[in-house]
Amino acid sequence: MAPLSLCINTQTPLVQFLGPPDGTLLDPASRDPTKLETLREGVDYRFSPGGVTRMVYPLVRRLLQEKVISEAHWVALNPHAPPVVRLGEMTLHNVAIEGDRMAGYGAVKEAIWGRIHEIDAGGRHDDLFWSEAFSEYAYYNRRTAELIGALDSEHDFDVFYIHDFQQMPVGHMLGSLKPKIFRWHIPFDASVFPEEWRSMLARYLDAYDVIVVSAASYADSLAALHPKARVLRLYPYLDPADFARPPAKQVAATAARLGLAPADRVALVVARMDPMKGQHLAIDAVARLARSYPLLKLVLVGNGSFSGSSTGLGLSKSAAWRHRLEALVSERRLEGRVLFTGHLPQEDLDCLYERCQFTILPSVREGFGLVAVESWLHGKPAIVTARAGVSELIRDGVNGLLFDPDDPADLARKIRALLDDRSGRLRARLVRNGRSASRRCSLDAAAKAEGELLADVTEA
Amino acid sequence: MLGWATVWSWFAPFLPAVVIVVLTVVVAWLVHVIVGRLMRPTTPQMAISARRLGVAVVALIGGTLALQALGVNATVLFLVIGLIGVTIIVALREPLSNYGAKYFSDIYTPFKVGDSILVQGVSGKVIEINAMTTVLLSENDQLISVPNVAMIRDVVVNTSPQAWKEVTVPVSIGSTVDLPTFESQLLKSLSKLRARLDPRFPPVLTTKNRTAQSTELVLTLMLRRPEDRDAITLEANRRLAEILEQKRTALRKPATPAQA
CATH class of the missing domain: 3.40.50.2000 (Glycogen Phosphorylase B;)
Structure with a gap:
């Protein structure tokens, strides 16, 4: 042709x-x-x-x-x-x-x-x-x-x-x-x-x-x-060739700059600031676990979309959503446990993927959810909303953990499962099978x- | 050096013809405006055609008078034009009647490509309407060609489901009109007719053909009640004509096509 x-x-x-x-x-x-x-x-x-x-x-x-x-x-x-x-x-x-x-x-x-x-x-x-x-x-x-x-x-x-x-x-x-x-x-x-x-x-x-x-x-x-x-x-x-492990020194420096201590157990959400992205569900889950897991920290990466940015279309809704999330953090007494980084350059994001224990895709509804695939390519387990397109690739407990966004306790249960995985068997299984599933994307x-x-x- | 007197002596014999040509242009412009206003209650297509016809008649008369002023025998000229016209009409009677029928059926006949119709005892899905014939595809895959003249002379039954709902209005806009602005204005205007239209089918403008001079479009409206058909057609045409007439300046294309 x-x-x-x-x-x-x-x-x-x-x-x-x-x-x-x-x-x-x-x-x-x-x-x-x-x-x-x-x-x-x-x-x-x-x-x-x-x-x-x-x-x-x-x-x-x-x-x-x-x-x-x-x-x-x-x-x-x-x-x-x-x-x-x-x-x-x-x-x-x-x-x-x-x-x-x-x-x-x-x-x-x-x-x-x-x-x-x-x-x-x-x-x-x-x-x-x-x-x-x-x-x-x-x-x-x-x-x-x-x-x-x-x-x-x-x-x-x-x-x-x-x-x-x-x-x-x-x-x-x-x-x-x-x-x-x-x-x-x-x-x-x-x-x-x-x-x-x-x-x-x-x-x-x-x-x-x-x-x-x-x-x-x-x-x-x-x-x-x-x-x-x-x-x-x-x-x-995604192109797997774009995913390389950043040096440990760089990871540590970036984590410190963003306010993460070496002992922190980091849950990462990468999504633009939009109600549909469901960051509030992740905050709620962390609030439920905060007492039992004092080292658990939630990092929210992302800003507005092109539509919302001043160099884009100027149709901002992201600022309002971030204010609501910040109010929620304050209401649930999670100051210092939830970090808002805004938009990050790719190298910083790579460092955060490397530093985190697992990622969460908490969307209320999501066309697909490539963030889960990114997580697999970075070798991290992904907890994924059952209302994302990517959920049809996930076998719960085999290559990822699925949660029901309508059940407020479900996400907390899935986070707990990973935090309590002292042997690392669950984590290893999710990462191995996740990487394999990523080939389809x-x-x-x-x-x-x-x-x-x-x-x-x-x-x- | 040529003196004014010499130039004048050359120009003077042509002066009456020049005056007639100038007057012809002025009269043609007046006819264009007046006919356009008189035809406003009809469809924009009809108005454009009537204007063109009016201007052509004025141009023909003006041109003939100008030639007469230059010494050409107008009686002979009229006779020759008349004879040529009669010959063309007699020779092309059938094709012309079909062509004319297509013109009117485009505007007034309630079917379009894709509809199923029954005419002169044959039925099928309309797959083409050309200058001479309407082509139907029968249920057993046969092509049936029906002369367009039958579409305005005979009974045509549109058997498509809920065919009564759909009103299609042909729209022609000149190349100087900015289509996005025109469409936006039109949709705004037609939303006022919402109470009379099916809420599930908002008005849609579809591009049919585009040339360097003009763009041919079809406006599709879906009625709530069959008895509104005539009134909605007239009202849509009135609104179309109003946008095209009154907002002509506002609809001009921006300087750079890529940018608003």
Whole structure:
């Protein structure tokens, strides 16, 4: 098969621009691509820390390396960025929308997000698709589709790969006969959608040749909502080559800097500050165990998402959630037992993974939960909510520990099991089997499956 | 050096023709505006066509008068144009009637590609509506081609489930109009009709075709009650025309296509 020309679309951009005060990077009239290599990482720009981009970028690089694709154009919402950026063989195209429209767009995506993650039930947004805010959501998606259409006229793409629910209408709006793949990254449970949403979702999803989801249960639910859809389950992925053990000295120094004593027994939660991420459940569990285990410390790593950051979309909810968590810590008298680190550079995060006794993925609802896979790759046992996509990979007590997020005592029981594992047998078993399970979420496996998918949709 | 008198002596014979051309442009513009306003209660497609026809008639008359002012015999010119017109109409009577029927059926016939219909004793799923015929796929996989003229002359039964609910309105916007802004305005405006529309099916705008000059779209609305069909169609068209007319300046494309 000849290498393909690929157009990718995500909401979150691969690169966030920090921008000099004089704004020279942000000339909206400039059509000349800005070369990323001429800018300074950490000063002029930074790579988006997690989520969809962290997964898609290594995949695109691998597909380029393996000549599955010949070129990649990546379109994303990036209001504080030059219109076109060159990054190696990749071209990043940034879409900007006005601030007042951003508020409407943000309101709709948060409403969809909240409903899907069941943190916003109760009919408050049943009429979402009739709201004024929805016209702004449509505006953003149409603006994106128009840009992709213009790029297609120039580059004659072979396939469009659209990522995540925020971009769902793009396929319909493109009006192109070329193959379109849609990856749904968050949970999919049709039963949480109000009747008023279903036809709209089905209409948008109908525009895609294949819809990719992260768990078998999501695939089943999607097929029930939209029987005509071709649904494929592909696990999210990480590159194991990115995981190396940091030197012990560096680990000790980082731990000390973050306020951890050598004797502390550390439970690590890596998640952005969002109610859906369930940090409150971890705090509650630690509160239940605090007396029995005086050395137990909970470390919460993470900040807001791209949507919430000031260099992103400015739709902050993370600050409010952190305040609530801090209040909870104070209420449960856990000062000094729970540490909030905010966003950490990768090397510090690697040190924390190395330093911790185990990790917790406490989400109320989670599309997949690659943090569990990261934990396995760092050789640490993972305690995982039963409401994460990754839970279908976990056999309780064999390669991980599952807990029910609706049972406040369950997480505490699972933490206790690890803290009481004096022989280390449980821990060794979870780590050994976890590492083995992580192979199903490797970049190698994903590159193979995604390459086959691209070949399939373009040759069909 | 040429004197003014010499230039004037060359230009003077052409002056009446130039004046007629200028007047023609002014009258054509007036006709464009007046016809547009008069046609507002109809569909935007009809209004565009009526405007084009009005401007073409004015241009034809103006052009002929200008040629007459230059000494060309207008009677002969009119005769030749008339004869050519009659010949074309007689020669292409069938295709033209089908083409005309497609034009009207696009606007008024309640079916679209994907619907199942029954017409002239044959039934099938509509898989194509071209300039001349509507192509049906029968249940036993046969292609049936029905001349478009039958769609406005004969009884057509749309047998798709709940076909009465769906109202499709063709929309054509010029290349200077910013589609995202237009769509956003349209959705806002149509949300006011919510009480009359099925709450499960908000309005949707679908791109059908795009050229350098224009974008052809279809607006789909789903009714709550069948008896509202005519009123909703008219109201949607009125709102469409209003957005396209009154907000023409606001809908201009931004300078850089990639950026708002």
